[in-house]
Amino acid sequence: MAISSNVRTYFNGTWHNEDLMVMRAADHGSWLGTTVFDGARYVQGVTPDLEPHCTRVNRSAEALMLTPTVSTEDMLAIVAEGLTGFAPDAAVYIRPMYWGIHGDSSAIAPSPDETGFAICLEEIAMAPDTASTTLGHTRFRRPVMESSVVNAKAGCLYPNNARMLAEVRQRGFGNALAADAMGNVAESATANVFMVKDGEVFTPIANGTFLAGITRARHMTNLRANGYTVHETVLSFDDFETADEVFLSGNMNKVTPVSAFEDTSYQIGPVTRAVRDMYWDWALSE
Numbered sequence: 001m002a003i004s005s006n007v008r009t010y011f012n013g014t015w016h017n018e019d020l021m022v023m024r025a026a027d028h029g030s031w032l033g034t035t036v037f038d039g040a041r042y043v044q045g046v047t048p049d050l051e052p053h054c055t056r057v058n059r060s061a062e063a064l065m066l067t068p069t070v071s072t073e074d075m076l077a078i079v080a081e082g083l084t085g086f087a088p089d090a091a092v093y094i095r096p097m098y099w100g101i102h103g104d105s106s107a108i109a110p111s112p113d114e115t116g117f118a119i120c121l122e123e124i125a126m127a128p129d130t131a132s133t134t135l136g137h138t139r140f141r142r143p144v145m146e147s148s149v150v151n152a153k154a155g156c157l158y159p160n161n162a163r164m165l166a167e168v169r170q171r172g173f174g175n176a177l178a179a180d181a182m183g184n185v186a187e188s189a190t191a192n193v194f195m196v197k198d199g200e201v202f203t204p205i206a207n208g209t210f211l212a213g214i215t216r217a218r219h220m221t222n223l224r225a226n227g228y229t230v231h232e233t234v235l236s237f238d239d240f241e242t243a244d245e246v247f248l249s250g251n252m253n254k255v256t257p258v259s260a261f262e263d264t265s266y267q268i269g270p271v272t273r274a275v276r277d278m279y280w281d282w283a284l285s286e
Contacts, residue, residue: 003093006123008085015082022118028110029099035155036060037097039251042083043126047094048283051076052214053251054096056153061098063152067112068098075119082121093252095120124252129276132257132268133248135188136173137237138164142186142209150209164189175248177240177261180209185235191250192216193258195235195243196271202239203249205232215279216249222278228271245269254279 002019009020029035038057040050054075058068070078075096086092096119100110140163143150148157164176168189177193180186187193187210194203194216201223206212220230240246246258246266255276257268 002122004123006086006090008082008121010078010082010119010121011117015085017085019120019122020118023099023116027099027101027116028103029101029116029155032100032103032108032110033156034064034066034100034110035097036064036066036099036152037095037155038153040079040094041126041251041254042086042090042092042094042121044284045088046283046286047079047083048279048286049214049218050079050094053094054079056214057096057098060152060154061115063149064100064154065110065112066098066100067115069115069117070096078119079121082119086121086123090123091126093122093124095122127253127256131253132259133174134172134260135175135177135240135246135258136168136171136262138167138176138178138189140164140167140176141179141181144181145208150211153211161189173260177237179237180204180207185237185240186210188248191248191252191256194219194247194249194275195240196245196247196269197239197243199271200229200231201271202231202233202235202243204235213249213251215251215254218282219249219255219275219279222282223275226274226278240264245272247272247275 007019009016011020011022023030038053040053054072061068099116101114101116102111104111168176176189178186185204192213223230240261241264248256257272
């Protein structure tokens with residue numbers, strides 16, 4: 001599913017200047033959904049936090065009982081080589097990925113003997129600073145470790161996110177604000193979430209029902225370094241109805257302001273703007 005027409009694919013030791021087909025019909029990943037990936041960005045000539053993203057895709061593979069085959073250091077070198085095929089001012093989405101190829105004797109569990117690997121580089125522009133979204137309630141919830149591999153960035157988790165989006169978009173909202181199994185706010189359908197109240201910043205505490213993102217952690221570090229108070233805590237939907245500002249944190253666009261949650265409207269406020277400025281000040285200084 002290419003978003004743009006400018007795609008490069010690393011597969012079987014070589015870069016290809018196309019959206020290359022890499023999986024077979026009988027691969028375990030095709031048949032039984034053992035796929036993991038990660039996402040990073042190349043923007044303005046820098047790749048912020050690329051190393052932890054490459055490290056995390058290996059951890060995700062292990063969570064799905066796949067054997068990671070490429071070290072973080074080698075992955076970084078492969079990505080650097082692949083990015084030379086893009087213009088220096090291009091905005092590129094970086095996706096390393098693994099998938100299962102064979103099954104064990106039951107066919108259900110993946111075999112550790114061989115694992116598929118590819119990296120997809122796709123030119124995708126950053127959203128403009130003026131872009132925002134709205135959030136709506138969804139009846140679908142984030143799963144728990146006992147029922148899903150929520151400790152991985154796994155493809156099999158995303159159909160649940162997709163139905164959250166489909167549900168709220170039918171009512172005119174851009175994204176969903178989803179609960180965890182206990183009914184507390186977890187994240188949106190596509191990204192981690194923050195809210196601001198009286199100048200202090202709050203985000204749902206990582207409780208094992210969602211990935212506490214790398215970009216989320218970067219925002220918290222930057223905020224604290226610049227004197228803001230940041231709380232990781234249990235948050236209710238009522239908390240979001242009384243918030244002053246809300247924004248999403250994800251790798252694709254780093255910061256996405258939220259202009260409304262159901263009937264509650266927000267301004268794109270000073271903390272949201274500061275978070276974006278702090279992020280790019282950090283990224284371009286590295």
